[in-house]
Amino acid sequence: MTPVRIGIIGCASIAHRRMLPAMAALPGVEIVAIASRHVDKASAAARAYACRAVTGYEALLHLDEVEAVYVPLPNAMHATWIERALDAGKHVLAEKPLTTSVSRTHELVATARSRGLVLMENVMFLHHSQHAAVRSLVADGAIGELRAFHAAFAVPRRPADDIRYSADLGGGALLDTGVYPIRAAMSFLGNDLQVASAVLTRRHGHSVDSAGQALLCASNGVGASVTFGLDHAYRSGYELWGSEGRIVLEHAFTPPADHVPVVRLERPSGLDEILLAPDDQVANTLDAFATAIESGQLPDHDGVLRQAVLVDDIRTRARLYVDHATERMPGGSLS
Incomplete structure (x- = not known):
């Protein structure tokens, strides 16, 4: 090529x-x-x-x-x-x-x-093979019928002048770290997710949200809770909870190329830890981009468009808390 x-x-x-x-x-x-x-x-x-x-x-x-x-x-x-x-x-x-x-x-x-x-x-994590392995387990009935999805991506507080805290530059936890668990929920529950409720929080005098949570719901009634933030102990993972077990994946969103993924499969019979081969999601993403250009096959944008709608719905429908839990400002969009 x-x-x-x-x-x-x-x-x-x-x-x-x-x-x-x-x-x-x-x-x-x-x-x-x-x-x-x-x-x-x-x-x-x-x-x-x-x-x-x-x-x-x-x-x-x-x-x-x-x-x-x-x-x-x-x-x-x-x-x-x-x-x-x-x-x-x-x-x-x-x-x-x-x-x-x-x-x-x-x-x-x-x-x-x-x-x-x-x-x-x-959105590079979509190109890592560990998620396909998890989807295969779910499809094969490893945890029975899917009942709930939980995902979180949050990072420790940045310096006060970090661009992620600038409203003018499009900062905020929702746009920075929130996209990851939202897109993960879509990849397992489909693009028909709707926003049931959401909370966004501003702390430390920032003009943008530094933390947030949202409850999403699929058309079949399965719910997804997503947590994101710029002021947390580090977390990057998700779990799928079924009628007969649970799957947990840590280091879900930004694993280095040499990381050995471990899928935890919890069932009444016991705990299995499934080790997967390392994969390079950065190289995979670039390869997908180059291949699309070379082949002339344009990418499917359904996920990108639906993600944009969900992010906007969370932003406009969220209950906004500023600085302290007692300083509650219902509804409204972020500046």
Whole structure:
């Protein structure tokens, strides 16, 4: 397969930590340019990967040698630069969430489809084989009939100036960590989930939510509880509770490539710990993106679109607590 020639719009931490090293190691991808608003930043990043340094995001989109772009910018900037990239005829891999609004997500998906361009949201855990193994256990009746799904993704508090706490940049726990358990619930219970109730909490004077929980319900009555946050002890896992047992998976959302997944299967007969082979979800995601471009097979956007609706419903319907449990503000959207 001819490598996909990709340009990077921005020098975000996730680009440096996970995406650029994976791109450099993958035969199906070639890093040809890295753009930053600051020339020194672009030069330093480009030097490490022997590629072209570009000052300014727009300039990168005008390069003929760039056929696809990766967008790791703050959430509020995704829609603008995805749109500009699509207008320039580039395929796009963008960090999650694709945009911060349902309408913009629909618009950009429609634009990409009309132009035959691949637009992919970078929800990498979906490409890890451990989840397929769990789905097989459920389908084979290992825990009987599914009764409930619980998922959580939360991380410790960040420095006060972290972009995740900026309303102007599209920060907040719901958009940052909430997408993971929501999408996990969708992958097991289907895209017809509805929001039954939700709570969002602001602490420490932040202008965005730093914690949240939501109860989702599938059409068959099975409920999913999702917990997310930016002010917690670390947690990244989910469990499926059935009529005859329970499956628990830890390190569900951001496992390193050498992590050995352990699926805990609890039944009346006892506990089984099923060890799976390590898998590289970053490389798998990039390979899926490159393969879609090479084959011309556009990705299915049903999950992305439904996810955007659920996130928006949680945001607008949630009971909002500010600072202390006694300072309750019912309903309303976050600024």
